[in-house]
Amino acid sequence: MPEMNFIQAINTALAEELRLDSKTFLMGLDVWVGAFGATSGLTDEFGAERILNAPISEAGYAGAGVGAAMAGMRPIVEIEFASFFYCCWDQVCNQAAKLRYMSGGQADMPITFRAVCGAVGSAAAQHSETVYSQFMSVPGLKIVVPSGAYDMKGLLKSAIRDNNPVLVFEHLKLGRSKEEVPEEEYLVPIGQAAVKREGSDVTIIAIGYMVSQALKAAKALEEDGISAEVIDPRSLIPLDEETLLSSVAKTHNVLVVDEGHLRCGAAAEISAVIADKGFDSLDAPVKRLAAPDVPVPFSPPLEKFILPNDKKISATVKEMLG
Amino acid sequence: MADTSLSTDKLLDMYRTMQTIRQFESRVRDIFQEGQIPGFVHVSIGEEASATGVAAALTKQDYITSTHRGHGHLIAKGGEVKPMMAELFGKKTGYCKGKGGSMHIANFELGILGANGIVGAGLPIATGAGLAAKVRGSGEVAACFFGDGASNEGTFHESLNIASSWKLPVVYVCENNLYGEFTAGKDVTSVKDIADRARGHDMPGIVVNGNDVVEVHETTSQAVERARKGEGPTLIECKTYRWEGHVVGEEAFLGKRSYRPSDEIEAWKRRCPLITFEQRFVPDTFSQEEIEAVQADVKRAIDDAVQFAQDSPYPEPEEALEDMFSNA
Ligand SMILES: Cc1ncc(C[n+]2csc(CCOP(=O)(O)OP(=O)(O)O)c2C)c(N)n1
Ligand SMILES: [Mg+2]
Numbered sequence: 017m018p019e020m021n022f023i024q025a026i027n028t029a030l031a032e033e034l035r036l037d038s039k040t041f042l043m044g045l046d047v048w049v050g051a052f053g054a055t056s057g058l059t060d061e062f063g064a065e066r067i068l069n070a071p072i073s074e075a076g077y078a079g080a081g082v083g084a085a086m087a088g089m090r091p092i093v094e095i096e097f098a099s100f101f102y103c104c105w106d107q108v109c110n111q112a113a114k115l116r117y118m119s120g121g122q123a124d125m126p127i128t129f130r131a132v133c134g135a136v137g138s139a140a141a142q143h144s145e146t147v148y149s150q151f152m153s154v155p156g157l158k159i160v161v162p163s164g165a166y167d168m169k170g171l172l173k174s175a176i177r178d179n180n181p182v183l184v185f186e187h188l189k190l191g192r193s194k195e196e197v198p199e200e201e202y203l204v205p206i207g208q209a210a211v212k213r214e215g216s217d218v219t220i221i222a223i224g225y226m227v228s229q230a231l232k233a234a235k236a237l238e239e240d241g242i243s244a245e246v247i248d249p250r251s252l253i254p255l256d257e258e259t260l261l262s263s264v265a266k267t268h269n270v271l272v273v274d275e276g277h278l279r280c281g282a283a284a285e286i287s288a289v290i291a292d293k294g295f296d297s298l299d300a301p302v303k304r305l306a307a308p309d310v311p312v313p314f315s316p317p318l319e320k321f322i323l324p325n326d327k328k329i330s331a332t333v334k335e336m337l338g
Numbered sequence: 339m340a341d342t343s344l345s346t347d348k349l350l351d352m353y354r355t356m357q358t359i360r361q362f363e364s365r366v367r368d369i370f371q372e373g374q375i376p377g378f379v380h381v382s383i384g385e386e387a388s389a390t391g392v393a394a395a396l397t398k399q400d401y402i403t404s405t406h407r408g409h410g411h412l413i414a415k416g417g418e419v420k421p422m423m424a425e426l427f428g429k430k431t432g433y434c435k436g437k438g439g440s441m442h443i444a445n446f447e448l449g450i451l452g453a454n455g456i457v458g459a460g461l462p463i464a465t466g467a468g469l470a471a472k473v474r475g476s477g478e479v480a481a482c483f484f485g486d487g488a489s490n491e492g493t494f495h496e497s498l499n500i501a502s503s504w505k506l507p508v509v510y511v512c513e514n515n516l517y518g519e520f521t522a523g524k525d526v527t528s529v530k531d532i533a534d535r536a537r538g539h540d541m542p543g544i545v546v547n548g549n550d551v552v553e554v555h556e557t558t559s560q561a562v563e564r565a566r567k568g569e570g571p572t573l574i575e576c577k578t579y580r581w582e583g584h585v586v587g588e589e590a591f592l593g594k595r596s597y598r599p600s601d602e603i604e605a606w607k608r609r610c611p612l613i614t615f616e617q618r619f620v621p622d623t624f625s626q627e628e629i630e631a632v633q634a635d636v637k638r639a640i641d642d643a644v645q646f647a648q649d650s651p652y653p654e655p656e657e658a659l660e661d662m663f664s665n666a
Contacts, residue, residue, distance in 0.1 A: 049520045051591055071490035071526035072457050072518050103456070103491070138377030138428065140439045142455030313658050314439030315428030316376050321655035 017196035022162075025169035025197060026054040026130075026186060030092065032201070033176040034062050037090060040176060041066040043077050044094025044130075051096065052132060052191060078104035078129070082112045085127040085181075092176060098133035098147040098185060112181040113156030124179045130172075133161075134187040134225055134275055135323055141311035144319075146224070146276040148185050152252055152285055158182040158206055159252040163227035165195040167250055170204025178206065187225040187275075209256035211263065215245035218269040218333055221260060222246060223282055226273045226324060233329035240330075242337060252282050260286065261294045268299040271333055273324055278306040305332050342552050346623055350632070352394050352551050353624075356386040356612055357636045359410040362419055363582075365640050366409065366426060366440075370586045374648075375426050379440045382410040384549075384581035387611035388513045389414040391554025392481050392574075395562050401449045401467040401480040403460030406441045407513075407580070408453030411483050416448045419643040429650035436653045437661065449478075457518075458491030460484055461510070465497040468506035468571070479507045479565045481558070487518020489532045498539040498573065507565035509558060510573045513548060515580045520588075520597045536573035548576025549611045552618075579606035 020028070027050075034040050041062075042055065048069050050056040059067045070077040074095060081093040095101055101108060108129065116123045135144040148159050158180055162168040168186070175182035212227060213234050222230035227248045234244040245263050249255060264270050270290055272283040287302040307322045342349075363381040370379050382389065385407075393402065393414030404411040412422060417433070425432025426440050433443050444452035451467060454460050464482030471478040488494060489512055501508045512532045516523055529535060536543025542564075546557050554576055561572035581603065583589070620629055 045518075046520045049592060049595055049597070051519065053591070056593075069521050069525060072487045073490045073492065075492050076490075100456070103458075138439060140377065140442055140455060141437075142441070308659060310659055310662055313437045314377060314434075314442065315436030315653055317652045317655050318428075318436060318658040321658045 017198055019194045020165050020169070020197040021192050021194045022165045022168055022186070022190040023053045023192070025165035026172060027056060027058070029169045029172040030055065030058060031061065033173055034058065034066065039088065040090045040092065041068065042092040042094065043068040043070050043081060045070055045072060045096050047094060052188065054186070055094070074100050074103035075107055079107035079111065081127050082107055082115070082125070085125050086115065086123050090126045090176065092128045092130065095129055095131040097143050098131035099142050099145045101131060101147055108157070108181070109151070109154045113154050116180070117156060125181050126179045127181050128175045128184060129181070130184045130186060132188045133185040134189060135312050135319060136188040138314050138316055138319060140314040144312035146185065146274070148183065148252060149276045149281040149285070151183055152282060153280070156181065157253060159185070160206060160250065161185045161224040161252060162250065163224055163248050164190065164193065166197050167204050167210070169197055170202055171206060171250065174203045174206050182206065185224065189225050193228070204250070206251045207254040207256055209247055209249045209259035211245065211259065212248050213244070213246040215243040215267065217243045217267055218271060218337060219245045219247060219263040219267045220271050220273060220329065220333070221286055222248060222273040223252070224275065226275055229324065229326040230273055230329055232326035233333065236326065236330045237333055240334070242333060244333060249286070255286070255289065257289055257293065260290060261297070264290055264294045265297040268297055269336060270298070271303045271305060271329070271336060273329055274306045275324060276306060277309050278304060279309045281306050300336060303332060303336050305329060342556070344552065344555070348394065349619060349623065350628070352390050352555065353615055353629070354632050354636065355390045355394070355414050356551060356615065357632055358419065358639065359386040359389060359413050360612060361636050361640045362409060362413060362422070365644060367582060367586050369644065375440070376428055377439050378585045378587070379426065380407040380585055381582050382407050382580065384606065384610070385513055385515060385578045386410055387551040387614070388511065388548045388554055388576035388578055389483070391551040392483070392509070392511050392558045394555050395558040396479065396481055399449060400478050401451055401464065403451045403464040403467070403480070403482050404453040405460060405483055405485060405488070406453065406455055406457070407485070408441070408443065408483070412443055412445070412450055412453065415450050417443070417445060417450060419639055420646045423643040423647040424650050427647040427650070428652065429647055430653040431646070431650040435657065458484065458488040458493040461488070461491070461493045461497040464508055465501050465506060468501060468508035468565070469504070471507055472504070477566060479509060479562050481509045481511055483511050483513060485518060486512060486514040486516065486523045486527065486532055489535060490527060495539070498536070498541065498571070501571040502539045502541045505568060505570035507568070508571040509561045509565060510571060511558070512573065512575045513578055514575050515578050517580070517584070517598065519584045520592065522597070531575060533573055533575040541571050541573060543573040543575065545575045545577065548578035549609050549614055551611060551615060581607060
């Protein structure tokens with residue numbers, strides 16, 4: 017199977033869907049260049065009418081996407097860095113998320129929002145957030161956090177075809193990481209977790225870039241005689257509770273790892289679901305490993321201190337299993 | 339020739355500031371490329387006159403807000419190059435103890451309410467600083483630096499409306515360098531002159547040659563006076579150009595694509611703010627030796643700043659958890 021990196025996976029998913037459905041179009045800052053490469057070359061094939069270079073007006077163009085979706089189109093809106101979502105919060109959370117429900121189910125809202133997220137190395141607090149957990153408490157949005165090229169391509173295609181607003185978070189650190197990606201068309205359904213590695217002593221549920229760190233940790237733990245199962249929820253809304261709970265039923269121990277903040281984060285929600293519905297399977301309290309509740313600092317030693325990584329994951333697992 | 343009412347001291351100060359910005363930015367570009375500075379940096383080479391001319395019309399008590407391309411604004415408002423450079427390195431001796439970095443330097447004692455990573459975020463903040471001055475009757479003015487691209491954010495329009503309606507002491511300074519990232523302003527902006535947008539908010543909108551420090555300074559001084567008298571805000575548009583990429587190392591993003599014609603870049607380099615100044619004031623007002631002495635002084639200061647930053651310690655990792663809430 018041919019290999020593809022994460023950015024190429026985004027690029028081919030976009031191109032395939034743009035080719036397939038003339039109602040699909042893309043808007044964002046500098047999309048003609050593709051600041052991170054994801055939209056490179058799309059203007060050549062689809063023209064400036066469907067690959068729209070937007071002014072720096074997030075509320076304006078995100079909202080224009082919402083309006084176009086209600087008027088029968090299938091827009092893909094790129095928000096560059098996920099922290100810039102704060103500039104168009106109303107259009108995403110009050111409008112895209114709510115208008116179908118508020119209109120008594122009249123409006124379809126087939127819109128995809130894409131943003132790069134995560135700490136990529138001293139980009140400081142306003143360019144390093146993961147942000148997805150903030151959206152998790154807004155009913156009406158689907159949230160997808162791919163951890164590699166294969167899922168990225170399949171999930172983005174599903175997101176674009178979905179008739180509801182879907183937010184896709186693309187961790188910039190995954191940009192160059194490669195995976196095998198089939199040449200023939202495939203979709204990854206939204207709402208299905210993936211068991212990335214099987215194990216029997218502990219379940220590590222990891223989100224986005226943290227999946228790679230959990231897999232590394234699992235390898236190291238194996239040398240210490242600990243068998244870790246690694247699960248990637250792939251989408252946070254909807255959450256595949258069944259896959260998570262059946263893993264817990266097998267291992268009886270759970271660590272949830274997220275790069276976002278600890279308080280009210282994605283890990284908190286997942287932990288609550290497991291505590292609620294998997295209590296009888298648990299040998300010990302569900303444990304979370306996430307960033308402390310401070311903005312992401314600039315200085316390298318500070319940034320390193322707050323971010324979870326493979327070493328912190330394996331240390332936490334060892335502590336848990338005593 | 340030297341047809342200005344400005345004193346020679348003031349002129350030489352402004353030249354020194356422009357030199358400091360030029361040399362600071364050039365060095366930052368070079369050492370970033372050597373890998374000495376983490377993250378990413380936006381430098382303002384070619385745009386020294388707008389920062390300098392505006393800040394020279396302000397007092398220490400006045401406020402500024404700045405942008406992602408903020409080093410020049412901060413130097414012009416009195417920022418010292420040592421703690422600035424240390425901040426860029428992520429060191430404990432930086433203005434923000436390494437927590438902010440290039441895009442987030444602030445120093446409240448100097449009225450610098452911060453560079454900002456969010457385009458357009460400084461506009462309401464400067465408006466609020468003007469509001470504070472007006473509410474307490476303390477007489478400060480706020481100058482707000484922002485780019486042409488930022489003038490397409492809602493915050494721009496909302497801020498100008500608030501400041502005009504409430505007659506706030508704010509000077510809005512748009513540094514129009516023709517591009518926002520890799521997109522030409524003309525492709526995504528409804529007006530040719532950003533200053534025209536002032537009309538919609540019933541305030542003066544003035545276009546100046548942003549590479550002429552004297553013109554920037556004189557226009558800003560009038561706007562500051564108007565603001566201090568309670569007559570409300572002004573929008574000044576400085577036509578200028580950035581010589582370097584949007585970020586240092588942008589070639590990595592762009593590959594073979596280019597978004598600016600090379601003859602355009604060359605033409606603007608001929609309109610260099612420093613050369614514009616020298617052509618006007620040397621030798622009639624200043625001798626070549628005086629000018630060279632400034633250049634040499636500045637070079638020493640920048641050398642020292644880099645040394646200081648290199649020698650300074652990083653913060654302790656646990657300091658990441660400090661500075662969240664005030665305990666006062
Ligand atoms: C809200 C927001 N959107 C997008 C960005 C990404 N970004 C950083 S600088 C920049 C261009 C800004 O252009 P302009 O205001 O003209 O300033 P210049 O870079 O030309 O000095 C963009 C789009 C951002 N930092 N914040
Ligand atoms: Mg600009």
